[in-house]
Amino acid sequence: MSNTQSFKDLIVWQKSRDLAIEIYKLTKEFPQTELYGLTSQMRRAAISISSNIAEGYHRFHQKEKKQFLSIAFGSDAELESQIEIAKTLFPRINYNKSENLLIECMKILNSFLNK
Numbered sequence: 248m249s250n251t252q253s254f255k256d257l258i259v260w261q262k263s264r265d266l267a268i269e270i271y272k273l274t275k276e277f278p279q280t281e282l283y284g285l286t287s288q289m290r291r292a293a294i295s296i297s298s299n300i301a302e303g304y305h306r307f308h309q310k311e312k313k314q315f316l317s318i319a320f321g322s323d324a325e326l327e328s329q330i331e332i333a334k335t336l337f338p339r340i341n342y343n344k345s346e347n348l349l350i351e352c353m354k355i356l357n358s359f360l361n362k
Contacts, residue, residue, distance in 0.1 A: 254304035259355040263297035263319070266348040270326070276340050277333070285336070289329045295322040296352060313360065320356045323349060 254260050270293035274286040296319045303315025327349055334342055 251304075254301040257300065257304065259352060259359070260297055260300045260304075262348055262352050262355065263293075263300055266326075266345065266352055267293040267297055269345045269348055273333075273340065273342065273345050277337060285329060285333055289326060289333070292322045292326040292329060295319070296326070300356075316356055316359050320353065320360060323353045323356065327353075 251257055267290075270289050274281075274289055277286050299315045299319035299322065303312045303319070306312045306315060330342055330345060330349070333340070
């Protein structure tokens, strides 16, 4: 992570930003009754991923950096669970792009955490 000028240069941050944008688009298709339920939860989890990557990037100690990446990975898992619930509740919506971005983020974060 030290060869970059900004967290915005990190591919994992770029993918997580794209994932958050995609989750916002996806949840617009949910019923209005879900605004304060699943929609809100999914959006918060998605935003948390990129936010924790950014915060971890600016931490000075390796242990702190890893902690924030671990939190981002946890938010990925949370979002994965929420997507599975949404797929059951709203099966007519296409989740492919969100799921693919989520998988990419999880793979990259996992490799950072295992270094």
